[in-house]
Amino acid sequence: MFRYVFTRVVTSLALLVLGSILVFCLMRVIPGDPTITKLGGSIREVDEATLAEIRGDLGLDKSLPEQYLEWVGGVVRGDFGSSYFSQFSVTTLITQRFGATLLLAIMAMLIGALIAVPASIAGAIWPNRPLEAALSGFAAVGIAIPTFVIGICLIIVLGVELEWLPTQGYVSFQSDPLGSIRSTLLPAITLGIGVAAATMRILRPSLIDVGSASFVRTATGKGLRRRHVVVRHELPNAAIPAITAAGIIVAHLVGGAVIVEYVFARPGLGTLLVDSVYQRDYGVLQTLVLVAVAAFIATSLVVDVILGLIDPRLRTKAVT
Amino acid sequence: MTNLTATRTGVVLTVSDLVVEIAVPRRPPIRPVRGVSFEVSQGQRLGIVGESGSGKSLTALSLMRLLPPRARIAGGEVLLRGSDLARLSERRMARVRGGRLSMIYQDPMSSLNPLQPIGRQVGEAIVAHESVGRREARDRTVEVLRDVGLPQPERRFDDYPHQFSGGMRQRVMIAMAICTNPDVLIADEPTTALDVTTQARIMELLGRIVEERRMGVILITHDLGLASSFCEDIHVMYGGRIVESGPAPAVLNTPVHPYSEALLESICRLDRDVHRPIAAISGQPPLPHQLPSGCPFHPRCAYAQDVCVEVPPPPIPVDGRVTECHFPLEEARP
Amino acid sequence: MSTAASAAPTEGIERARGDSAPRRLLRRPAAAVAGLVIAILVAVTVGAPVFAPYEPTTLDFLNLFTPPSREHLFGTDELGRDLFTRVLYGGRTSMIVAFTATLIAMAIGVVWGFASALREGWIGEILMRVADTMMAMPVILLGLVLVAAFGASTASMIVILGLLFAPATARIARSALIGELRSEYYLAALSVGASRARIVARELLPNTTPVLLARATLVMAEVIFVEASLSFVGLGVQPPDTSWGTLLQQGYANLYRSYAYPIFPGLVILVAVLALNTLGDNVQKVLDPSRS
Numbered sequence: 001m002f003r004y005v006f007t008r009v010v011t012s013l014a015l016l017v018l019g020s021i022l023v024f025c026l027m028r029v030i031p032g033d034p035t036i037t038k039l040g041g042s043i044r045e046v047d048e049a050t051l052a053e054i055r056g057d058l059g060l061d062k063s064l065p066e067q068y069l070e071w072v073g074g075v076v077r078g079d080f081g082s083s084y085f086s087q088f089s090v091t092t093l094i095t096q097r098f099g100a101t102l103l104l105a106i107m108a109m110l111i112g113a114l115i116a117v118p119a120s121i122a123g124a125i126w127p128n129r130p131l132e133a134a135l136s137g138f139a140a141v142g143i144a145i146p147t148f149v150i151g152i153c154l155i156i157v158l159g160v161e162l163e164w165l166p167t168q169g170y171v172s173f174q175s176d177p178l179g180s181i182r183s184t185l186l187p188a189i190t191l192g193i194g195v196a197a198a199t200m201r202i203l204r205p206s207l208i209d210v211g212s213a214s215f216v217r218t219a220t221g222k223g224l225r226r227r228h229v230v231v232r233h234e235l236p237n238a239a240i241p242a243i244t245a246a247g248i249i250v251a252h253l254v255g256g257a258v259i260v261e262y263v264f265a266r267p268g269l270g271t272l273l274v275d276s277v278y279q280r281d282y283g284v285l286q287t288l289v290l291v292a293v294a295a296f297i298a299t300s301l302v303v304d305v306i307l308g309l310i311d312p313r314l315r316t317k318a319v320t
Numbered sequence: 321m322t323n324l325t326a327t328r329t330g331v332v333l334t335v336s337d338l339v340v341e342i343a344v345p346r347r348p349p350i351r352p353v354r355g356v357s358f359e360v361s362q363g364q365r366l367g368i369v370g371e372s373g374s375g376k377s378l379t380a381l382s383l384m385r386l387l388p389p390r391a392r393i394a395g396g397e398v399l400l401r402g403s404d405l406a407r408l409s410e411r412r413m414a415r416v417r418g419g420r421l422s423m424i425y426q427d428p429m430s431s432l433n434p435l436q437p438i439g440r441q442v443g444e445a446i447v448a449h450e451s452v453g454r455r456e457a458r459d460r461t462v463e464v465l466r467d468v469g470l471p472q473p474e475r476r477f478d479d480y481p482h483q484f485s486g487g488m489r490q491r492v493m494i495a496m497a498i499c500t501n502p503d504v505l506i507a508d509e510p511t512t513a514l515d516v517t518t519q520a521r522i523m524e525l526l527g528r529i530v531e532e533r534r535m536g537v538i539l540i541t542h543d544l545g546l547a548s549s550f551c552e553d554i555h556v557m558y559g560g561r562i563v564e565s566g567p568a569p570a571v572l573n574t575p576v577h578p579y580s581e582a583l584l585e586s587i588c589r590l591d592r593d594v595h596r597p598i599a600a601i602s603g604q605p606p607l608p609h610q611l612p613s614g615c616p617f618h619p620r621c622a623y624a625q626d627v628c629v630e631v632p633p634p635p636i637p638v639d640g641r642v643t644e645c646h647f648p649l650e651e652a653r654p
Numbered sequence: 655m656s657t658a659a660s661a662a663p664t665e666g667i668e669r670a671r672g673d674s675a676p677r678r679l680l681r682r683p684a685a686a687v688a689g690l691v692i693a694i695l696v697a698v699t700v701g702a703p704v705f706a707p708y709e710p711t712t713l714d715f716l717n718l719f720t721p722p723s724r725e726h727l728f729g730t731d732e733l734g735r736d737l738f739t740r741v742l743y744g745g746r747t748s749m750i751v752a753f754t755a756t757l758i759a760m761a762i763g764v765v766w767g768f769a770s771a772l773r774e775g776w777i778g779e780i781l782m783r784v785a786d787t788m789m790a791m792p793v794i795l796l797g798l799v800l801v802a803a804f805g806a807s808t809a810s811m812i813v814i815l816g817l818l819f820a821p822a823t824a825r826i827a828r829s830a831l832i833g834e835l836r837s838e839y840y841l842a843a844l845s846v847g848a849s850r851a852r853i854v855a856r857e858l859l860p861n862t863t864p865v866l867l868a869r870a871t872l873v874m875a876e877v878i879f880v881e882a883s884l885s886f887v888g889l890g891v892q893p894p895d896t897s898w899g900t901l902l903q904q905g906y907a908n909l910y911r912s913y914a915y916p917i918f919p920g921l922v923i924l925v926a927v928l929a930l931n932t933l934g935d936n937v938q939k940v941l942d943p944s945r946s
Contacts, residue, residue, distance in 0.1 A: 022787065127389070144927040146879055148886050149920035152906060156913055214430040221386060221425075222445040222496065223418030225411075236435050247790070255794035255883075262887050263906065273795070274887050277802040285802055289795070296790050313434060318482040 004308050004315060012301045019293040023286060090287045093272060100170045100268035103180065104257055107188035112195025112249075119196075120203040120238075124211060124230045135204065142197025147256040151190040151263040158186060168265045187264040191256045198252050202245045206238040213237070240311060246303045247296065254292060332401060332503045332536055333360040333383075333421075339395035340375070340382050344609070352378050352608040354560035355396070360504055360536040365527075367539045367551030367568065373605045374557040376540050380506050382406075383538075384423050385413045401503065419449040422497035426509035428489035432481040439465070439477030442496045449500045464499045465492070469525060487518035491525065498529055504536040505529075511546065523550055544587060548572045556580050559606055559616025566641020576638050576648040578621045615646070623647055685936035691929040695922075699745030706739040710896070719912040729914040731904065740901060741919055745926075747897040751811050751881055756874040758816025763823025764866065770824065771831040772854070782828065785821035793818055793880055801889045808895050811884070815877050823869060830865045834858040868937035875930035882923050898923050 123135045158164050165186045210216065211234060219229045261270035269288065276284040308314050340353035353375040360366055370376045381387050383398055385405060398405040400421060405413065425431050433441060442464065443457040452460070458477070465473035468491040481489060490510060497505055507526065511519040527550065530537050541547055547554055548568055555565040556577065564577040575581045585599040603620040606612055612619050618628040625646065633644045680686050698705045707727075714734030722729045728737035770781040788796065800814045834840060835858065843853045878898075884890035885899025886906070893900065898919045905916030 019787070140928060140931065141924070144875070144879075144931055145924045146882050146886075146902075146920070146927075148883065148902065148906070149916075149924060152902075152909065152916045152920060155909065156917075160910070214425060214427050215433045217386060218425065218431045218493070218496070219433070219444075221384060221417055221423050223414045223416070223448050224444065225414055233433050233436075237433070251790075251792040255792035258794055258798070259883050259887065273798060274889065277798050277889055280802060282802075285799065289799060292791065292795055311435060312480040313482050316480065316483060319485055 005305055008301055008304045012297045015297050016294060019297065020290055023289050023293060090284050093284060094269065094287065094291070097268050097272050100184075100266050101257060101261070101270060103184050104187055104191065104260070104266070104268060105253060107181070107184055108191035108195055108253060108257070111188055111192030112199055115192065115196035116199035116203060120200055120207055121230060121235065123204060124207045124234060125226055135200065139197045139200040139204065142193050143201060147190060147194055147259045148263050150193055151187070151260055154186055154190055155263075170266045170268070184266075187260045187266060190263070191253065191260050194256050195249060195253055198249050199242065202249075203238060203242045206241045207234055210234045210238040236310065240307065243303055243307055243310070247300055250296070250299050254295070331359050331361045334399040335359070335379075335383070335396070336399070337396035338379065338382060338393065338398065338406075340378050340387065340391055341394035342388075342391045342608070344390075347609070349394075350608040351394070351611075352560050353382065354611075356557070356560075356562055357396075358555055358562065358565065360538060362503070362536055363530065363534040364536050365530060365539065365550060365552045366537065367541065367547040367554045368557055368562075369541055369544060369547050369554060370557035371542055371605050373607065375560040375608075376557045377508055379557070380423065380508050380538065380540050383506060384417055384421060385410075386417075386423070415449070418445050418497075418502075419500050420503050421506070422500070422502040422504075423506040423508065424490070424493045424497050424510050426512045428486050428493055428513060431493055432489060434481055437478045437480055438484070438492045439479075442492065442499060445496050446499050460499065461495075464495045468492075468495045468498075468529070469521075470495070486514050487522065490514065490518075490522055494522075494525065494529070498533065498535070501533060502535060504538065506538045506540070508540045509542070510539075512541075512543075519546075526550070544572060544583065556583075559611055560608070561616065561644060562635075563617065563645070564641065564643040566643075570639070570641055574639075576641070577617075577643045577645050578623055579617045582620075615644070682936050682940070684932050685940075688929040688932035688936070691925065692933060695745065695926055695929070696749055699742055699749050702739075702742040702746045706736075706742045708736040708739045710735060710739050710743045712736070712739075719908070719915070721912070722914055728918040729912060731915055732908050732911070737915065737918060740896060741898070741922055744896040744898045744901045744919065745922065747808065747891060747895055748878055748881060748899070748923075748926075751808060751815070751891070751897065752874050752877040754812045755815035755819070755877045755881075756870055758812065759819035759823050759873055759877075760866065760870050762816065762820040764827045766820060766824035767827025767829075768831050768859075771828045771835065782825070785824045788821040789825070793876070794883055797880060797884055798889060801884065806884075806889045806892055808891050808897075811881055811890050815881060818880070819873050819877060823866075823873060826869045827862065827866060830862040831858060834861055864937070864941050868934050868941060871930050871934035871937065875927045875934065878923065878930070879927055 119135055119138075123131060159166070166183050170180070170183050207230075216229060216233055219233045220226075224232075257268070258270035258273055260266075261268040262274060265271075269291075272284065273288050275281070276288065336357050338353055338356045339351060341349045341351050343349050352373075356375070356379055358366070358368075368376045368379065378387070378391065382391075382393050383405065385393075385408075387393070393406045396406065400416065403412075403416075405416060405421070408416070432438065439458065439461050443454075443461045446452060446457045446460055462473045462477060465477070470476060470488060470491055476484075481492075484492065494510075510526070511522050514522065523546065526537065529535065539547065539551055551568050553566065554568045554571045555562045556571065556575075556579065557563065558579050564571055564575060564580045571580060572584065575584060579601075582599075582601045586601060601620055606616060606619075612629075614630050615621070615624075615628045615633050618624040621628065627646050631646070633646045635642050635644050636648070638648045680689075712735060714730065717726075717730050717734045718732060720726055720730045726736050726738065728741060731737055731740065766781060766785070770778040770785075772778075773781075797814060797818055800817065801810070804810045804814060840853060840858065843857065844850065881890055881897060882899035882902065885897050886903050888903060890899050891897040901919040902916055902923075905912075905919060908915050
């Protein structure tokens with residue numbers, strides 16, 4: 001087990017380095033001179049000297065590998081450089097907004113799992129037509145409907161008409177945990193529905209596949225009740241493809257988070273991302289993308305470790 | 321092979337006129353099993369032989385009520401010590417399965433849950449049918465694992481299926497099936513997936529278990545050699561019906577039904593002339609939705625007459641066994 | 655008990671009877687309905703100039719934010735324009751962008767994937783690693799980065815979306831071709847002496863077409879989804895061009911004045927994506943009945 005985890009960690013770190021190089025190159029290679037952007041767009045009459053000075057400030061006059069190393073050096077020290085636009089350092093901007101996005105992501109995953117897992121299990125224990133149709137329908141619609149449409153509908157129904165929950169803004173967790181959760185509930189449900197639908201689309205076919213596996217017949221043949229067979233035998237085996245696909249589900253989560261934060265006007269990393277695109281703020285953009293890449297690699301690592309715990313075939317050798 | 325003395329004392333399982341129907345959307349249902357009857361006694365070794373499509377596996381599955389979703393028992397009775405298994409509620413049936421009636425299957429590689437240790441899986445069967453504590457369940461599991469010839473059962477109790485070879489896994493399956501001392505054990509092609517040497521050992525194991533525990537065994541197979549060395553009585557299935565049944569030596573050496581005859585002719589034997597062409601039976605076994613009228617074998621039968629096309633032959637006793645043929649005896653054939 | 659057998663027996667029997675794939679597809683009610691819906695959607699949106707009851711630019715300051723009625727099926731917007739017309743014209747943009755982007759994604763992806771499949775060795779591996787890396791990022795994130803690079807406009811949307819979905823298509827194309835390369839009939843043809851290039855071009859490539867078509871349908875659905883999302887946050891199609899996404903953005907801004915404004919375009923997007931997904935799923939099931 002230890003060796004398994006160790007190899008995974010090493011691979012992850014290598015991927016992280018590779019990813020950072022890719023991100024860096026992407027940012028430098030795309031057209032659009034950030035110097036001009038910093039000056040506010042289309043100023044053509046600034047003289048060479050000022051331009052050169054600004055370039056020097058931003059460190060753009062050094063060679064690419066030098067710039068990369070400088071950046072990496074900063075990153076390792078926790079200094080992500082400063083935003084090209086605002087006065088704040090990138091680190092400040094990100095830490096300010098990190099909490100909101102993290103809370104949203106966690107709540108959305110919980111809600112998604114709370115919907116998807118029991119629904120899939122129910123579909124496996126009681127295989128009747130109406131339930132099947134309802135679950136399939138939910139999964140199909142849930143994945144087809146754009147997140148912002150769900151958000152808008154929820155705003156209309158729960159926010160405006162019924163006035164049960166707040167529709168905008170964010171209360172920080174540290175200052176008011178309950179209010180924080182309350183202000184995140186609507187966006188989390190919005191995102192959670194998409195997560196649930198994506199999870200169900202993988203979990204349900206997986207349960208069906210497992211349902212026709214030989215060992216399920218063996219278990220039923222031993223005289224075990226259906227509930228027992230589904231929960232103890234089918235589910236653990238069916239969970240494996242679902243957990244493996246967790247990466248895709250997290251991808252949905254992240255993409256959706258951006259949109260959801262916009263819809264609900266939450267000051268999170270998603271809105272930061274959108275703003276930095278508008279402003280061509282490469283300093284922030286670069287770091288955000290790196291954070292996203294790091295998050296992925298971390299997720300894959302966690303997924304692999306969980307799989308290693310669940311599936312003994314990954315830990316021990318097979319005998320033929 | 322151990323000697324085949326029958327130690328039967330009483331009938332434990334009686335199957336009468338079993339019919340299995342499979343629903344097909346937008347089409348009439350098909351009947352892959354059309355009226356099958358047989359009996360199993362304590363300690364008896366019964367064989368059901370046939371090709372794929374003959375209905376033998378579905379017969380076995382229907383005894384355990386493990387039919388696939390669109391299939392159901394449409395007629396007949398399955399009496400196990402008095403209760404009709406075909407009519408039991410699912411709850412009651414779950415108590416019978418794995419308890420008084422057990423089954424082992426043909427694919428030991430995938431018939432065990434890869435995520436659980438084998439000891440736990442065998443113990444599960446014991447716990448499901450008897451109220452015993454964990455300690456006792458574990459002890460009994462180790463005991464039965466030892467009984468089926470698994471070396472070092474205490475150590476291997478916690479190992480996972482992928483750490484065992486095919487033959488060992490089949491032994492585990494057998495352990496799982498017999499740990500509750502069932503009255504009847506159904507073995508559906510238990511050795512098809514195994515190599516010949518392992519096959520022999522597994523069959524030997526089964527023979528010993530059956531004798532020691534006085535279990536009735538139904539061996540489902542397409543392998544006539546296997547059937548002849550293990551079974552006391554044989555039922556030959558074709559097109560959803562049992563076309564010939566009787567003591568193994570009689571059915572397999574001197575068959576009376578044209579299908580059984582043809583089957584035997586088609587076996588390659590070492591004592592025959594190598595230059596002789598293989599006498600395969602012409603044609604294909606019928607698909608369940610395209611069953612011939614009258615006798616199911618008539619399209620491929622060398623002796624078929626008009627009556628064979630029109631009238632399904634009833635079971636008649638001939639020469640110490642029962643067969644379904646209009647012309648079972650040499651003399652009556654053209 | 656499982657329901658896997660419910661999909662297989664009919665497919666098996668229908669296939670055994672020799673029914674062709676398109677026939678089997680049409681027999682499935684879900685696929686037939688989905689196909690019809692898409693056909694209608696494409697027809698009315700691309701043919702918006704013909705089908706729309708009003709001009710999209712017709713203003714009517716006396717009828718702002720009217721609810722749905724006989725004259726205005728979806729109601730009117732903040733400038734009195736007929737929403738139904740705007741949805742049709744918006745759909746025109748969305749559909750054209752989606753279709754073209756899908757075409758680009760398929761073109762690039764197929765070449766990419768086939769090249770990777772045919773060139774075994776490290777070139778093929780590298781090509782796939784790049785695809786995997788691109789696929790590891792969420793599409794919207796990558797899309798936003800590309801928008802930051804290339805700017806937002808209808809044209810850039812087409813290119814960006816095409817690029818975004820090329821890697822996934824490449825993977826499918828590659829595994830489809832590899833599947834064919836491993837098939838026995840290919841080995842048989844080779845052993846009889848046919849040249850590799852000939853077999854690949856004349857037998858294998860055409861055999862991958864159904865799978866790729868199925869994938870194209872699903873890709874188009876996602877393209878519509880992503881374009882709408884990007885346009886919704888203002889980083890996709892730019893005014894004066896309208897797409898469903900921009901309509902939704904304006905609807906969201908005017909949420910408190912008219913519920914119909916955001917809901918109708920939203921519903922239309924849902925229907926379009928759902929129909930394409932259903933069609934694509936059914937095509938996949940017809941091609942490979944072992945998948946439920």
